[in-house]
Amino acid sequence: MNSAYILIIGIVVLFFGYIFYGGWLAKKWGVNNDHETPAHTQQDGVDYVPSKAPVLLGHHFASIAGAGPINGPIQAAIFGWLPVFLWIVIGGIFFGAVQDFSSILASIRHKGRSIGYVISEHIGPRAKKLFFIFAYLTLLLVVAAFASIVIDTFDGFTTTSGITTTVAANGSTAMASMLFIFVSIIFGIFLYRYKTNLLITTIFGIIAIIACIAVGLYYPLYLGSTAWTIIIFVYVFIASVAPVWILLQPRDYLNSFLLYGMMAAAIIGILFTGTQITLPAYTGFGGINGTSQLFPMLFITVACGAISGFHSLVGSGTTSKQLDHEKDAKLIGYGGMLIECVLAIIALIAVGTLFAQGSMPSGTPTQVFAAGIANMVAALGIPQYYDVAYIVLILAISAFALTSLDTATRLARYMFQEFFSDDGIPTKARKLLTNPYFSTLITVGLGALLATGGYENIWPLFGSANQLLAVLALMAVAAWMVHEGKSNKMFIIPMAFMLVASISALCITFYNNVMKLFVLGTGTFIAEGLQLILIVILIIFSIVLVIDGINALRSHKQKNRKGKADLGNKL
Numbered sequence: 001m002n003s004a005y006i007l008i009i010g011i012v013v014l015f016f017g018y019i020f021y022g023g024w025l026a027k028k029w030g031v032n033n034d035h036e037t038p039a040h041t042q043q044d045g046v047d048y049v050p051s052k053a054p055v056l057l058g059h060h061f062a063s064i065a066g067a068g069p070i071n072g073p074i075q076a077a078i079f080g081w082l083p084v085f086l087w088i089v090i091g092g093i094f095f096g097a098v099q100d101f102s103s104i105l106a107s108i109r110h111k112g113r114s115i116g117y118v119i120s121e122h123i124g125p126r127a128k129k130l131f132f133i134f135a136y137l138t139l140l141l142v143v144a145a146f147a148s149i150v151i152d153t154f155d156g157f158t159t160t161s162g163i164t165t166t167v168a169a170n171g172s173t174a175m176a177s178m179l180f181i182f183v184s185i186i187f188g189i190f191l192y193r194y195k196t197n198l199l200i201t202t203i204f205g206i207i208a209i210i211a212c213i214a215v216g217l218y219y220p221l222y223l224g225s226t227a228w229t230i231i232i233f234v235y236v237f238i239a240s241v242a243p244v245w246i247l248l249q250p251r252d253y254l255n256s257f258l259l260y261g262m263m264a265a266a267i268i269g270i271l272f273t274g275t276q277i278t279l280p281a282y283t284g285f286g287g288i289n290g291t292s293q294l295f296p297m298l299f300i301t302v303a304c305g306a307i308s309g310f311h312s313l314v315g316s317g318t319t320s321k322q323l324d325h326e327k328d329a330k331l332i333g334y335g336g337m338l339i340e341c342v343l344a345i346i347a348l349i350a351v352g353t354l355f356a357q358g359s360m361p362s363g364t365p366t367q368v369f370a371a372g373i374a375n376m377v378a379a380l381g382i383p384q385y386y387d388v389a390y391i392v393l394i395l396a397i398s399a400f401a402l403t404s405l406d407t408a409t410r411l412a413r414y415m416f417q418e419f420f421s422d423d424g425i426p427t428k429a430r431k432l433l434t435n436p437y438f439s440t441l442i443t444v445g446l447g448a449l450l451a452t453g454g455y456e457n458i459w460p461l462f463g464s465a466n467q468l469l470a471v472l473a474l475m476a477v478a479a480w481m482v483h484e485g486k487s488n489k490m491f492i493i494p495m496a497f498m499l500v501a502s503i504s505a506l507c508i509t510f511y512n513n514v515m516k517l518f519v520l521g522t523g524t525f526i527a528e529g530l531q532l533i534l535i536v537i538l539i540i541f542s543i544v545l546v547i548d549g550i551n552a553l554r555s556h557k558q559k560n561r562k563g564k565a566d567l568g569n570k571l
Contacts, residue, residue, distance in 0.1 A: 017093035038112030058256030066404030068304025091306025092341035107320035143447030156222030171220025184251035269376025277352035305344025309469020
């Protein structure tokens with residue numbers, strides 16, 4: 001199968017989805033610029049900052065992308081390219097983009113507050129508290145998992161048979177990433193303090209990115225995992241409390257060009273090399289080795305490339321506070337998700353071209369993606385640049401993992417503060433717990449503790465928890481829509497489907513861990529035992545929240561019917 005056909009079909013379908021279904025949603029929800037956004041009404045120069053649409057799209061896209069749309073499709077490719085492709089396209093248009101768009105809209109209509117606040121207003125205070133705990137635990141898993149990934153990517157040493165050697169790709173990636181942080185700060189100062197022209201500043205920023213990559217290639221930075229653990233979590237603490245305009249937003253905006261460049265190179269390679277996908281279209285319900293289940297695992301593994309609850313936290317946590325005009329919500333929310341779908345399709349093609357002799361390619365998803373795209377670059381007639389392309393691709397992916405890491409930390413801080421902002425808590429305790437520095441310190445400390453276990457032990461739970469978050473976000477917006485007298489039918493199928501898939505995946509993971517821990521004796525309490533406890537908590541919390549949500553939806557519908565009946569009687 002020619003990879004170009006898959007890419008072209010995917011882009012065309014996603015484009016028409018944006019124009020027609022995205023446009024229909026905007027009309028259905030009454031999106032217009034008559035509503036002044038919280039970025040203007042509550043502007044504070046720290047979190048609420050009006051931003052131009054291209055800048056905010058870059059920030060939002062960089063924050064939601066991370067390594068998710070690359071890791072998910074590559075891992076799910078064991079089921080064949082066709083099921084993964086269909087889920088990316090259908091899930092992106094009718095599930096993920098709907099959630100992202102509606103989450104941003106609901107937040108800006110509630111003064112930039114989070115989805116948790118929307119739940120409190122339209123479902124109930126108990127649901128809000130449970131959601132905050134649920135979301136905070138999920139964000140801690142994100143912080144731990146992505147921190148572990150970044151640390152492993154930056155670690156400049158490897159030990160084999162007692163001999164320690166340096167890893168050039170890791171050293172180059174680490175140096176370029178550190179330099180890039182300082183470039184982002186300078187970019188933010190010029191753009192927001194000196195009000196320089198966006199186009200001119202962007203051109204210089206892109207040149208600076210290229211310079212950072214060049215310095216990294218020639219002067220790698222070799223540090224071990226312990227040193228990088230300290231550096232990464234100190235950085236994350238600073239990034240979480242600093243004003244968004246000075247680091248988070250400019251870094252994400254410039255990062256987006258790194259990813260756009262990576263995607264452009266991949267698209268050129270796919271379109272002009274005639275690369276063939278050797279992966280079968282369908283390998284069976286159990287995957288290549290017959291050890292998995294297409295349902296529900298496909299829909300849990302491919303999260304960020306189709307639908308991801310983490311996106312709703314980003315949209316209602318940071319993006320909604322920076323939206324300049326309400327109509328920008330469609331471009332940034334719906335459009336940003338569909339761009340991520342394109343990246344997921346590219347990742348699927350990358351792994352599909354490396355499939356050989358009935359086996360999936362070896363290595364981590366990041367390495368597989370980089371190798372697949374670097375091969376396409378070499379196929380363009382410039383094989384001497386394979387190593388450079390490979391390192392740049394690794395850099396791009398690690399940069400986005402770091403972006404997701406600092407965004408997740410800031411969002412977790414918001415959740416922590418909102419949870420303890422209740423008037424029922426004593427004043428002194430409330431002031432301490434809602435202090436941004438204290439709440440960030442707690443979050444960073446817990447994330448660092450979890451990261452010591454390695455992302456392999458964290459990732460299985462993150463997938464299911466993340467998809468359950470999507471269910472809760474859709475439910476919250478659906479309740480708000482009914483309260484506003486608007487149709488919420490576009491949420492029903494995504495909510496029901498993802499709820500069944502997520503609970504099913506948690507039950508499968510629970511069964512597998514019980515077998516390892518108590519029957520086979522191959523598990524440990526720290527890995528499988530702790531996961532069992534968290535699985536039970538997640539299932540109980542999600543069921544209670546769904547029941548509360550269904551009751552709230554029924555209540556809102558009854559009130560609407562009664563209101564219409566009373567109006568009819570008066571007339």
